[in-house]
Amino acid sequence: MTHAALLVLADGRFPAGGHAHSGGAEAAVKAGRITCAADLEDFCRGRLHTAGLVAGALAAAAALGLDPRELDAAADARTPSPALRLAARRLGRQLLRAARASWPCAELDELARWFPKGAHQPVVLGLTARAAGLGAPDAAYCALYESVSGPATATVRLLSLDPFDATGVLARLAPELDEVARAAVEAAGAAAGEGPQALPAASGPLLEIMAEAHAAWPARLFAS
Amino acid sequence: MHLDHTHHGPAAVSADAHRPDGTRRALRVGLGGPVGSGKTATVAALCRELRDELSLAVVTNDIYTREDAEFLLRQAVLPPERITAVETGACPHTAIRDDISANLEAVEDLEDAVGPLDLILVESGGDNLTATFSRGLVDAQIFVIDVAGGDDIPRKGGPGVTTADLLIVNKTDLAPHVGSDLARMAADAKAQRAELPVVLQSLRGESGVAEVAAWVRARLAAWTA
Ligand SMILES: Nc1nc2c(ncn2[C@@H]2O[C@H](COP(=O)(O)OP(=O)(O)OP(=O)(O)O)[C@@H](O)[C@H]2O)c(=O)[nH]1
Numbered sequence A: 001m002t003h004a005a006l007l008v009l010a011d012g013r014f015p016a017g018g019h020a021h022s023g024g025a026e027a028a029v030k031a032g033r034i035t036c037a038a039d040l041e042d043f044c045r046g047r048l049h050t051a052g053l054v055a056g057a058l059a060a061a062a063a064l065g066l067d068p069r070e071l072d073a074a075a076d077a078r079t080p081s082p083a084l085r086l087a088a089r090r091l092g093r094q095l096l097r098a099a100r101a102s103w104p105c106a107e108l109d110e111l112a113r114w115f116p117k118g119a120h121q122p123v124v125l126g127l128t129a130r131a132a133g134l135g136a137p138d139a140a141y142c143a144l145y146e147s148v149s150g151p152a153t154a155t156v157r158l159l160s161l162d163p164f165d166a167t168g169v170l171a172r173l174a175p176e177l178d179e180v181a182r183a184a185v186e187a188a189g190a191a192a193g194e195g196p197q198a199l200p201a202a203s204g205p206l207l208e209i210m211a212e213a214h215a216a217w218p219a220r221l222f223a224s
Numbered sequence B: 001m002h003l004d005h006t007h008h009g010p011a012a013v014s015a016d017a018h019r020p021d022g023t024r025r026a027l028r029v030g031l032g033g034p035v036g037s038g039k040t041a042t043v044a045a046l047c048r049e050l051r052d053e054l055s056l057a058v059v060t061n062d063i064y065t066r067e068d069a070e071f072l073l074r075q076a077v078l079p080p081e082r083i084t085a086v087e088t089g090a091c092p093h094t095a096i097r098d099d100i101s102a103n104l105e106a107v108e109d110l111e112d113a114v115g116p117l118d119l120i121l122v123e124s125g126g127d128n129l130t131a132t133f134s135r136g137l138v139d140a141q142i143f144v145i146d147v148a149g150g151d152d153i154p155r156k157g158g159p160g161v162t163t164a165d166l167l168i169v170n171k172t173d174l175a176p177h178v179g180s181d182l183a184r185m186a187a188d189a190k191a192q193r194a195e196l197p198v199v200l201q202s203l204r205g206e207s208g209v210a211e212v213a214a215w216v217r218a219r220l221a222a223w224t225a
């Protein structure tokens, strides 16, 4: 068991497919909602407290050992947009490949058998953290950080935003990320006793609606 | 990596030469190179040339559209279920080298859906001279440049030109019109690549893709031997 595994898993270069996804930033940029670093910060803050919180709690719950099939159903129920469900499953499948190569174990093999086309990414992330010997807070942190780092790097490419400004946004969000991580882990603990219905169901309606529109664009840089 | 020797279930990684059911998987050939050099045209020509003798499929990596896949569909070089488009998030080289998971999924899904396959062609989105395919994704790679991009490209080298298993210098029919010196391009390529093969080709010419198709057949013979 090693805590440094967290660095491997959270590394933006971990080959799990995230680079092709913008976390809704491409649609928001096109709609004129993100035009500068300040907008990016607002956008990321919104994601952190909605999609991020849900993903963090799912990942933490999976890391605690809750049944991934139940968690996957809970993730579906919390993801109204079919396009986002599809993206989450694709990313889950891609992450599972990298996870099984990095931390091979029976639990991940079983997950691959249950979900040959992929489970929701946060669920896979939680089980990956578990396989790497990490805990529920680590899993929550990874999920939450991804929920904001994805849009930040995508915006650097989409708007030619100064990369130092984008990184500054992430740094400023860090204390808030700590708070949301605590809430996510707490919810996961509750779910361990009461079942997945105790998990948060926050959602950003505009993220879901824009994701549907984005999926139908004939030309786009990012898959979601 | 052969992780499946200790674990049951579907393969964890897929550079393995065998599929989970024990059969040999398709040979995967990557085609990379600068924008507009003739990758899709070469893929289309290879499909026409080889489709009667081999079971084929194609994965395209467009940068921001599905145009390559749609071109191949419009040209009807293969049935639609044998062509898959992968989205690459503004970084075509990442999807073929640093993070190959989406492409691996595409090739595996094609083998599941329309297999068994002999050959899968993976076209990269047009990129720069440093873009190369990971050995975890393809078994061999073709780098396609053209005479119109400047006849000093072979001399400049770079990983694509120097290390690809086959270098195609395409659109030789245009050489007189753009003032490119074919003999010099061939000599520079030879100097960069030592024993690695180079094909000068015009898809508008009579022999078209024949030489490249012969190279693919040879790779396939070695793969199945
Ligand atoms: N004259 C001439 N034109 C060619 C030849 N091969 C391809 N072309 C043309 O060059 C253009 C670009 O070819 P594509 O095959 O689309 O190039 P590509 O490398 O796939 O381009 P991207 O995917 O956009 O990077 C098309 O108009 C082709 O018809 C050739 O040998 N001679």
Ligand SMILES: [Mg+2]
Residues within 6 Å of the ligand: B039, B040, B041, B068, B123, B126
């Ligand atoms: Mg093309």
